[in-house]
Amino acid sequence: MKILISGGGIAGTSLAFWLSKLGHHVTVVERFPTLRATGLQIDLRGHGIEVMKRMGLEPKFRHMSVPEQGLQIVNKSGKRRAYFPANTSGKGKQNFTTDYEIMRGDLCRLIYDASTKHGAKYIFGTVIEKFEERNGQVEVHFADGRTDKFDLLVGADGVRSSIRKTLLGPDVQDAFYPLPGGVYTGYFTTPQPIKKGEEYLATLYMSPGNRGIMTRRHDEHNIQVYIGCTSNSDKLRDARGDVKKQKDAFKDIFRGAGWRTDDLIKALENSTDFYCEHMGLVRLDSWSRGRVVLVGDAAYCPTANTGMGTTSAIVGAYVLAGEIGKADGEKDFRMALEVYENKFRPFMDKVQKGVEKGGMSTPSSSIGIAAFNLFMGVASLLHINIGAWLLKETVKGWSLPEYGEMGKF
Numbered sequence: 419m420k421i422l423i424s425g426g427g428i429a430g431t432s433l434a435f436w437l438s439k440l441g442h443h444v445t446v447v448e449r450f451p452t453l454r455a456t457g458l459q460i461d462l463r464g465h466g467i468e469v470m471k472r473m474g475l476e477p478k479f480r481h482m483s484v485p486e487q488g489l490q491i492v493n494k495s496g497k498r499r500a501y502f503p504a505n506t507s508g509k510g511k512q513n514f515t516t517d518y519e520i521m522r523g524d525l526c527r528l529i530y531d532a533s534t535k536h537g538a539k540y541i542f543g544t545v546i547e548k549f550e551e552r553n554g555q556v557e558v559h560f561a562d563g564r565t566d567k568f569d570l571l572v573g574a575d576g577v578r579s580s581i582r583k584t585l586l587g588p589d590v591q592d593a594f595y596p597l598p599g600g601v602y603t604g605y606f607t608t609p610q611p612i613k614k615g616e617e618y619l620a621t622l623y624m625s626p627g628n629r630g631i632m633t634r635r636h637d638e639h640n641i642q643v644y645i646g647c648t649s650n651s652d653k654l655r656d657a658r659g660d661v662k663k664q665k666d667a668f669k670d671i672f673r674g675a676g677w678r679t680d681d682l683i684k685a686l687e688n689s690t691d692f693y694c695e696h697m698g699l700v701r702l703d704s705w706s707r708g709r710v711v712l713v714g715d716a717a718y719c720p721t722a723n724t725g726m727g728t729t730s731a732i733v734g735a736y737v738l739a740g741e742i743g744k745a746d747g748e749k750d751f752r753m754a755l756e757v758y759e760n761k762f763r764p765f766m767d768k769v770q771k772g773v774e775k776g777g778m779s780t781p782s783s784s785i786g787i788a789a790f791n792l793f794m795g796v797a798s799l800l801h802i803n804i805g806a807w808l809l810k811e812t813v814k815g816w817s818l819p820e821y822g823e824m825g826k827f
Contacts, residue, residue: 419442419443419569419570419742419751420442420443420445420567420568420569420570421437421442421443421444421445421568421569421570421571421572422445422446422447422546422556422558422566422568422570422571422572423444423445423446423447423572423574424446424447424545424546424571424572424573424574424575424580424581425446425447425448425573425574425575425576425579425714425716426446426447426448426450426453426454426526426530426540426542427454427526427574427576427714427731428460428522428525428526428529428714428728428731428732429574429713429714429715429716429731429732429734429735430446430448430572430574430575430713430714430735431446431526431529431530431533432469432473432529432731432732432735432736433572433574433713433735433738433739434446434533434538435473435529435532435533435536435538435735436473436735436736436739436740436743436824437538437739437742437743438533438536438537438538439536439824440739440742440743440824442742443537444533444537444538444539445538445539445540445541445568446533446538446539446540446541447540447541447544447545447546447560448540448541448542448543449543449544449545450542450543451542451543452542453526453527453530453540453542454523454526455522455523455524455526455527455530456522456523456691457521457522457523457526457605458521458522458605458607458634458642458644459484459486459519459520459521459522459634459636459642460519460520460521460522460525460727460728461512461515461516461518461519461520461725461728462516462518462520462728462729462732463512463516463518463725463726463729463809463811464511464512464729464811464812464813465729465733465765465813465816465818466518466726466728466729466730466732466733467518467729468818469732469733469736469818470518470732472736472824473529473532474532475528475529475532478528479518479520479525479528482520482521482524482525482528483518483519483520484519484520484521484618484634484636485618486504486515486519486618486619486620486634486635486636487503487504487515487617487618487619488501488502488503488504488513488514488515488619488620489501489502489513489514489515489619489620489621489622489805490502490619490620490621490622491621491622491623491624491791491794491795492621492622492623492677493623493677493788493791494623494625494676494677495677496677496678499791499792499794499795500791500794500795500797500798501798502514502515502798502803502804502805503515504516504517504519505517505803510803511803511805511806511811511812512805512806512811513803513804513805513806514620514804514805514809515620515805521636522728525728541560543562544560544561544562544564545560545561545580546558546559546560546561546571546580546581547559547560547561548584549571549584549710551708551709551710552567555567555568555569555709556568556569556570556571556708556709556710558571568709569709569751570709570710570711570742570751571709571710571711572710572711572712572713572738573585573710573711573712573713573716573717574712574713574714574716574735575716576714576715576716576719577594577698577700577715577716577719578594579712579715579716581710581712581716582700582702582712582716582717585707585710585712593700593701593702594698594699594700594719595698595699595700595701595774596696596697596698597697597698597699597721597773597774598774598775599628599648599649599650600648600649600650600651600654600655600696601646601647601648601696601697601698602646602647602648602649602654602668602694602695602696602697603644603645603646603694603695603697603722604644604645604646604664604665604668604686604692604693604694604695605642605643605644605645605691605692605693605694605695606642606643606685606686606689606691606692606693607640607641607642607643607689607691608640608641608643608682608685608686608688608689609639609640610635610639610640610641611638611639612635612638612639616635618635618636619634619635620632620633620634621633621634623676623677623678623679624780624781624787624790624791625672625675625676625677625679625787626782626783626784626787627647627671627675627782628647628648628649628780628782629645629646629647629671629672629675630645630646630647630780631643631644631645631646631672631675631677631678631679631682632644632646633678633682643682643685643686645668645672645682645683645686647668647671647672648780648782649671651667651670651671653666653667653670654667654668654671657694658694658696661692661693661694664692664694665686665687665689665692668683668686668694669683669686669687695722697721697722697723698719698721699718699719699720699721699770699773699774700715700716700717700718700719701718701770701774702717702718704759705717705718705755705758705759705763706755706756706758706759711738711755711758713731713734713735713738714730714731714734714735715727715731717734718730718734718766718770720766720769720770720773720810721773723773724769724770724773724809724810725805725809725810725811726769726809726810726811729811730765730766730769733762733765733818734762734766736818736821736824737758737761737762737819738755738758738762739821739824740819740821740824741754741755741757741758741761742754742758743821743824744821761819764815764816765813765816768810768813768814768815768816769810769813
């Protein structure tokens with residue numbers, strides 16, 4: 419089939435990899451002028467690790483991986499209150515830090531390179547302006563004036579998916595549901611040379627007022643900074659799309675929060691890669707309509723606090739490609755989209771369960787934070803894998819499908 423994928427992120431490149439391997443004619447359209455190989459640290463968990471291995475990418479993934487050793491929790495004076503090392507044994511569930519940490523751009527580039535080797539083509543610097551089904555195909559009009567026809571259109575264009583919004587129609591509310599209370603996260607990198615004896619650790623600090631900040635080191639020269647808060651700030655809410663206003667809003671919220679916050683917020687002013695995310699999830703009654711189907715965050719964003727965004731994208735792309743690969747003829751093709759949803763929806767239902775109601779679920783008072791740090795300290799002392807409990811890696815009762823036709827290569 420002739421297939422168009424909108425979005426060259428993790429979900430889009432993963433789907434392009436499998437479909438091109440299966441012999442389909444795959445084109446990926448990406449609005450950025452080049453591959454968007456940016457973003458901070460992400461990980462794979464559970465079934466996502468297995469899919470990556472089935473793609474044959476583990477050796478290169480390991481070569482590019484971030485050597486993060488674990489997560490430490492500190493108080494306002496910087497004293498360690500708990501430490502959770504990565505599980506590098508190859509057995510059991512992952513912890514907060516997994517054995518498969520990588521920078522988003524590196525993973526995107528890795529899958530992109532693998533997909534192009536199998537014939538996937540990429541068009542950068544334009545978007546789909548409109549599309550319509552006509553005579554058994556999807557006629558697509560691009561913003562650069564070109565028009566083309568495809569047997570299938572896939573929306574892999576992220577949490578704010580324009581393909582999803584077109585499918586739903588102008589009079590239907592979008593399927594993005596913000597977490598309660600207004601949960602925002604900002605991300606950026608800043609220069610900070612590694613010191614002698616310093617380890618590659620994620621460091622988390624929580625401050626009263628539903629504020630938290632985390633640093634992670636991915637190389638010898640720079641660190642990543644994650645700032646998050648639950649806030650009804652009008653200034654932050656109204657700053658969408660305006661980086662300067664978003665930075666100013668975060669500076670106001672985090673002023674005097676303790677630990678290294680003032681220095682890190684000052685570094686925020688000069689950051690060139692800052693981006694802000696209004697945390698929420700995507701829920702849809704159906705992931706496809708006719709010859710148009712959604713995958714990844716466009717269909718079922720689980721929010722970053724589940725730890726399963728990247729895994730959901732990769733596994734979902736694998737299942738969609740596997741079902742398309744089994745299709746034989748028009749009737750089977752239409753059924754493949756239904757089976758993809760029937761097989762993968764139980765996975766996403768369990769990953770998303772309780773997220774929409776729970777918000778950020780972090781202590782907001784000094785006493786609550788002290789109690790939380792004490793609890794986490796005891797858990798780390800007893801070597802309890804809290805990461806596996808708090809995050810959504812365990813998807814009980816769901817098994818990764820086997821697609822023989824995808825294992826022949």
